[in-house]
Amino acid sequence: MARKKIIAGNWKMNMTPSEAVALVETLKPLVVNDQVDVVFCVPAIDIIPAMEAAKGTNINIGAENMYFEEKGAYTGEISPNMLKDAGVQYVIIGHSERREYFAETDETVNKKVLKAFEYDLTPIICCGETLTQREQGITIDWIRQQIKIAFLNVTADQAKKAVIAYEPIWAIGTGKVATTEQAEEVCAAIRVCIGEIYDEPTAEAIRIQYGGSVSASSAPELFAQPNIDGGLVGGASLKPDFGKIVNYK
Ligand code: 13P
Numbered sequence: 001m002a003r004k005k006i007i008a009g010n011w012k013m014n015m016t017p018s019e020a021v022a023l024v025e026t027l028k029p030l031v032v033n034d035q036v037d038v039v040f041c042v043p044a045i046d047i048i049p050a051m052e053a054a055k056g057t058n059i060n061i062g063a064e065n066m067y068f069e070e071k072g073a074y075t076g077e078i079s080p081n082m083l084k085d086a087g088v089q090y091v092i093i094g095h096s097e098r099r100e101y102f103a104e105t106d107e108t109v110n111k112k113v114l115k116a117f118e119y120d121l122t123p124i125i126c127c128g129e130t131l132t133q134r135e136q137g138i139t140i141d142w143i144r145q146q147i148k149i150a151f152l153n154v155t156a157d158q159a160k161k162a163v164i165a166y167e168p169i170w171a172i173g174t175g176k177v178a179t180t181e182q183a184e185e186v187c188a189a190i191r192v193c194i195g196e197i198y199d200e201p202t203a204e205a206i207r208i209q210y211g212g213s214v215s216a217s218s219a220p221e222l223f224a225q226p227n228i229d230g231g232l233v234g235g236a237s238l239k240p241d242f243g244k245i246v247n248y249k
Contacts, residue, residue, distance in 0.1 A: 009237025030243025
């Protein structure tokens with residue numbers, strides 16, 4: 001069975017609650033497409049108002065992060081059960097900005113992934129190499145290691161439902177999109193890696209996105225690649241252009 005594309009916006013630290021409602025209202029009519037899963041991952045404080053605004057549409061409101069404990073003395077964190085109770089399905093885990101600025105590691109990513117599955121949340125698991133790593137020719141080895149650690153103790157049935165976002169760090173927010181060949185090469189390698197960890201059916205089922213300066217003009221070619229099942233979109237997800245990305249065909 002063909003994999004359904006998943007096109008997600010990552011709003012990052014943008015939009016106040018009232019701005020979030022206005023943006024959902026603007027994008028609502030533009031992102032109608034029942035052929036793809038459409039997700040807006042928004043700041044925690046925007047989740048409830050954005051969800052209200054998106055009611056009755058095809059938009060899924062997701063989260064940008066969560067902690068790996070249910071409750072307790074973790075000031076400032078948000079738990080998987082809080083997300084679940086709010087009606088969230090998708091949560092980004094291990095974005096490169098979280099790794100860079102908030103000390104997340106492959107190990108904390110793995111803990112969060114396991115916790116997300118425990119609460120029946122769908123993790124969008126991020127991986128990606130730096131420009132130096134690409135220039136050193138170690139991109140595939142690096143990504144394979146990130147994937148192997150992220151999926152430790154994850155069952156095949158869980159992995160089938162996961163989403164992986166391949167986001168080369170040098171392409172994030174730089175306007176420097178990876179070439180279609182570069183993006184497809186790594187996404188294909190990720191699928192091979194999942195096949196090695198699990199089996200062919202799991203590799204065939206898992207959805208792999210590309211992220212990094214995706215725009216209305218680059219989306220059609222990227223999303224036409226056999227191993228690219230959609231995108232994780234930063235800057236362009238805050239603009240009407242996101243409608244064009246969702247309706248890339
Ligand atoms: P940009 O699309 O702004 O490059 O951001 C990509 C990203 O980090 C999505 O998670």
